[in-house]
Amino acid sequence: MKLFIATCFTAGGDVYPDEVSHERALRYSRIRQWLVLAGMIWSGAMSVVALVTGLSAGVRSQSRRLVPPTFGPTMPYTLVVSLLSFVASLPLAYFGGFVVEHRYRLSNQNHQAWIVEELKGLAVGLVISPPLVQGVYWIIQHYPRRWWAILSALTIPFTVILANLVPVLILPLFNKFEPLRDRGLAKRIKGLAAAQGVRVSNVMQMNMSKQTKKANAFFTGFGKTKRIVLGDTLLDEFSADEVEVVLAHELGHQVHRDIWKLIGLGTLTTTAISYLTHRASEPLLRRFGARWGIDADGGAGDIAALPALALVAGGASLVFLPLQNALTRHLIEHPADRFALDLTGKGDAFVRAMEKLGRMNLSNPTPSTLIKWLMYDHPTLQERIDFGRRYVSERNGQ
Numbered sequence: 211m212k213l214f215i216a217t218c219f220t221a222g223g224d225v226y227p228d229e230v231s232h233e234r235a236l237r238y239s240r241i242r243q244w245l246v247l248a249g250m251i252w253s254g255a256m257s258v259v260a261l262v263t264g265l266s267a268g269v270r271s272q273s274r275r276l277v278p279p280t281f282g283p284t285m286p287y288t289l290v291v292s293l294l295s296f297v298a299s300l301p302l303a304y305f306g307g308f309v310v311e312h313r314y315r316l317s318n319q320n321h322q323a324w325i326v327e328e329l330k331g332l333a334v335g336l337v338i339s340p341p342l343v344q345g346v347y348w349i350i351q352h353y354p355r356r357w358w359a360i361l362s363a364l365t366i367p368f369t370v371i372l373a374n375l376v377p378v379l380i381l382p383l384f385n386k387f388e389p390l391r392d393r394g395l396a397k398r399i400k401g402l403a404a405a406q407g408v409r410v411s412n413v414m415q416m417n418m419s420k421q422t423k424k425a426n427a428f429f430t431g432f433g434k435t436k437r438i439v440l441g442d443t444l445l446d447e448f449s450a451d452e453v454e455v456v457l458a459h460e461l462g463h464q465v466h467r468d469i470w471k472l473i474g475l476g477t478l479t480t481t482a483i484s485y486l487t488h489r490a491s492e493p494l495l496r497r498f499g500a501r502w503g504i505d506a507d508g509g510a511g512d513i514a515a516l517p518a519l520a521l522v523a524g525g526a527s528l529v530f531l532p533l534q535n536a537l538t539r540h541l542i543e544h545p546a547d548r549f550a551l552d553l554t555g556k557g558d559a560f561v562r563a564m565e566k567l568g569r570m571n572l573s574n575p576t577p578s579t580l581i582k583w584l585m586y587d588h589p590t591l592q593e594r595i596d597f598g599r600r601y602v603s604e605r606n607g608q
């Protein structure tokens with residue numbers, strides 16, 4: 211019993227000041243986990259419904275009537291399906307993105323702001339998806355046996371282009387980005403990096419508080435658009451030393467060229483998922499295609515089969531997710547933590563920053579192994595804190 215209490219206290223005591231706030235964070239993390247699961251089941255169910263009710267085939271046939279044959283039904287089909295799935299996902303999005311966040315006092319958005327943001331997201335999707343799906347289907351139709359390999363290879367240039375454009379075209383639609391206001395801090399980190407022979411790209415801050423009370427930092431962009439971004443929520447709450455270690459972690463990603471590792475990892479998993487989708491969708495469409503109204507000679511190349519491909523690809527990505535997460539944790543995120551500690555030497559600030567990050571985001575410091583494998587591409591909070599502490603004691607012992 212004593213041991214049990216001690217364990218409980220340690221788990222809460224590391225990050226949360228008392229057991230009540232620890233319990234609250236655990237409840238919040240649990241809800242978020244269920245929401246992820248519900249989202250997957252919901253989108254899978256929508257795909258099944260679209261196929262078995264003939265809705266997908268119906269939208270395809272209507273699209274064919276609407277546009278000239280040379281154009282094909284893909285773009286109008288994608289537009290309609292994007293709209294339909296937006297509407298169908300809205301209740302879950304509202305519950306997860308608004309109700310729960312407000313219940314846990316993490317949101318800074320009123321109803322109007324939330325709706326405007328959802329509509330902006332929809333608009334971005336409606337602009338990007340139709341030409342993208344058109345391109346994908348052109349390849350599927352012209353290379354019915356090799357499309358999976360061609361699409362996987364195209365992931366690399368596509369990701370590079372997207373990574374270049376997202377920070378300058380998409381992200382500013384939702385938040386304001388500006389150079390780090392604290393020039394002293396920017397100068398300090400640049401000095402640290404220069405001492406290591408590293409050139410820092412832009413360090414920017416964003417008004418994350420427009421949406422949330424949660425804190426975050428990330429690196430994004432490619433080439434000229436490469437940047438490290440810190441949330442204003444983080445800057446408001448963290449001391450200079452704590453910001454510095456967070457910044458150093460993000461800098462570590464740049465120094466280690468992690469964007470290329472992520473692209474490599476992404477390409478490998480995309481290849482595996484595309485291949486499995488190709489192999490599994492063939493027999494599936496042969497068996498059920500006619501019943502779902504999919505063209506017998508079209509197979510996967512008929513846009514009406516899109517929900518079937520999405521279903522198979524979704525299942526396949528679940529298989530690779532744990533591996534992808536584990537590789538990201540070990541090869542990308544943990545080394546960035548180590549870099550941050552080596553660069554700054556501020557282990558205590560690192561531990562405090564992690565604890566603060568956990569409290570602000572209501573993170574569960576010690577998720578179960580299953581949840582860790584399925585959902586964590588960073589080491590868990592407790593692992594990061596323990597690493598920081600070990601680093602401090604090893605340094606002191608030297």
Ligand SMILES: [Zn+2]
Nearest residue numbers: 459463543546
């Ligand atoms: Zn990171």
